[in-house]
Amino acid sequence: xxxxxxxxxxxxxxxxxxxxxxxxxxxxxxxxxxxxxxxxxxxxxxxxxxxxxxxxxxxxxxxxxxxxxxxxxxxxxxxxxxxxxxxxxxxxxxxxxxxxxxxxxxxxxxxxxxxxx
Numbered sequence: 001x002x003x004x005x006x007x008x009x010x011x012x013x014x015x016x017x018x019x020x021x022x023x024x025x026x027x028x029x030x031x032x033x034x035x036x037x038x039x040x041x042x043x044x045x046x047x048x049x050x051x052x053x054x055x056x057x058x059x060x061x062x063x064x065x066x067x068x069x070x071x072x073x074x075x076x077x078x079x080x081x082x083x084x085x086x087x088x089x090x091x092x093x094x095x096x097x098x099x100x101x102x103x104x105x106x107x108x109x110x111x112x113x114x115x116x117x
Contacts, residue, residue: 023086024079030097032073032080034104039065 024032043062070077087094 023083026093026097029083030101034101035069039069
């Protein structure tokens with residue numbers, strides 16, 4: 001019985017020492033999130049026509065865009081989901097990422113705003 005308890009204690013210790021911070025680094029997470037948001041925006045624009053007014057998203061094309069983004073960044077959906085969980089638990093990190101991302105997207109938007117008649 002004591003040996004079983006020791007084995008369980010060792011197993012618990014080893015399991016608790018696993019690196020639970022397996023998440024995408026901030027720069028990569030920022031790039032992935034930026035591309036995912038752009039994919040969502042693109043799916044809205046593509047679907048807007050005379051019969052689809054508003055901000056509807058076409059689920060099939062959005063799923064395809066998401067797959068392209070994941071493939072482009074060489075990550076799996078599971079890695080993204082695990083990273084999102086980690087960043088949800090570390091909200092300050094996620095807030096920093098979104099702060100930088102908003103600045104980046106604003107800079108990318110400026111040339112398009114100046115081209116409008």
